[in-house]
Amino acid sequence: MAIIWMNETVGYDPGPVNLGVVRLDRDRVLIVDAGLDKGRAGKLVRLLTAEGLRPYGVLLTHHHADHTGGTKRLLSAGAEFVAASPIEASLIRQPILQPYCLSGGAAPLPELTIKFLLPPAAPVDVLLEAGPWQVPGASSAEELQIVDLPGHTPGQIGLRVGDILFCGDAMFPAETWRKYGLTYFADMGQALATLDSLDGLSAALAATITGHGEPARIPTQLIELNRTSIEALVAAVETELATAYSTTGDMSLEEAVQGVCRRLEVEPIDISEHYLHRATVQAVLTHLCRMNRARAHLRGARLGWCPVR
Template sequence: MKMVSHHAGFIPGPVNVGVIRDEERIVLIDTGLDDQSAKRILKVVEEADCEIVGILNTHAHADHYGGNDRIRKLSKGLEFIYAPAIEDAIIRYPITEPVYLFGANPIAELKGKFLMGKPSPAEPLPSPSIPFGDLEIKVVSLPGHSINQVGYVCDNVFFCADTVFPSGIIEKYGLLYCFDVKAQLKTLRSLKNIPPYRMIVPSHARPRQNISLLIDENLSHMEEISEAILALLAVPKSAETLVAHLGEQKGIPLKSIWQYHLHLNTIKAYLAALLKDEVISVFVEKNTLVWVRK
């Protein structure tokens, strides 16, 4: 457990798990992917002679809530599990993610642990500010990456969830998952005007005092993808054909059926934004849903 202020810290890992500490009582921000992640978190908390009394999830992607179940079962003092509205329902019914990615009863390939964590009870956040001992944990709305993602602020530390990814991850995957492009752009731009925090803790990047560079890198990635899609649509194409052409152009390594669905849905998020901006149109031709630049 690395404390970055008196009351706030994190447990580093593939997903940085936020820790808010009041004496020996701890509230976790997210719980990692699975039982293994939960085990690691429980060990760290035990070594610090602390007790987990609450879980605050940022959003309902499996790598952020998959550890809820085991932590809940092994933490006698647990008082609450909160998540933003809608995301709380997905955490209770994790089949929802494969369902929305596939659009029908999902095939087995979409039901692996990366898209479907173990179900866990979760209640919608009761207020924009969660009291915790003498502390206050403020909820910050950060939609775009997922339908209703939030971040949390406590003791001058901002846990900003999956709003920004480091350039290494952008290069590795070629296309950052996004649910709502317009909302994500708005969220990223709003983060450019945040007050100075003692520390900002993204889920998938090292904590830092200033995330301006990360925000700019994420914004330019999104602009680049948007422009590439628009250019490819000089010739009408289906969303599936766009996945193939964009992948070829950007050298995107699509290796699995579930990854393919994340990409296809992200491209649909870009198409929806471009359609709203009235720079493309959509129609059905020869039984194919076709998108084209205006």
């Protein structure tokens, strides 16, 4: 495999997570996301070397291990800085917070400290805000723009280079939705608003490069697929709540997770995946509460969820 170039400046190394490459000058490139581990990042370094290129800096779209685990390998190959949004930077610098979050604030089970959920700590030197970005010590031929893409994680960002947008996990390909059904998003309202803003940008884009799957030459189709899939997830939770309301009156979070998995014909392969499903269903419940379509109430020590009638 080699780096796939979309134009003279922008390319990517396809893999389980696509790693972006932005040419800054004759031999220096900015890397977008670092991959799961040093093996994945090392493969990119070899591809770059074969083309006479070297990593100058790393932009991390969000804190997840499959996007950040290879950061140190890129630093050891000469990258001089790591850039991320302020929220994501906190979780990248202190990755143990990631399994703590997934565990609802409690010390995590060993199943939540596997390499997919707990990357090695990485330094973040540059904090990024939305807007034009001048890479320190370099000047790209194309204007670089940081784009806020919250929802999958609270501080996810994308990088726009001319008419190409690296958009991390703001959208997933059809295979991911088919395979996982309960695809992880931390905030459904933000995720949908991010899809709206991508819709607004799409006329000016030749392609989006997502973290997973192939680049989308017609981003509007991928945006629509993700909107429909998130809405289907919200509808599945709402249907479960309505069913519970007419039988037992309410349901616990665990019951909601079980019901939604049954409805979507998804079975978690292990405890780690259960926790991801749990967080996603909780994100939908929070979303429904914010829209006044669901509410939480306490019955003694039991927290129950039901629709607003």
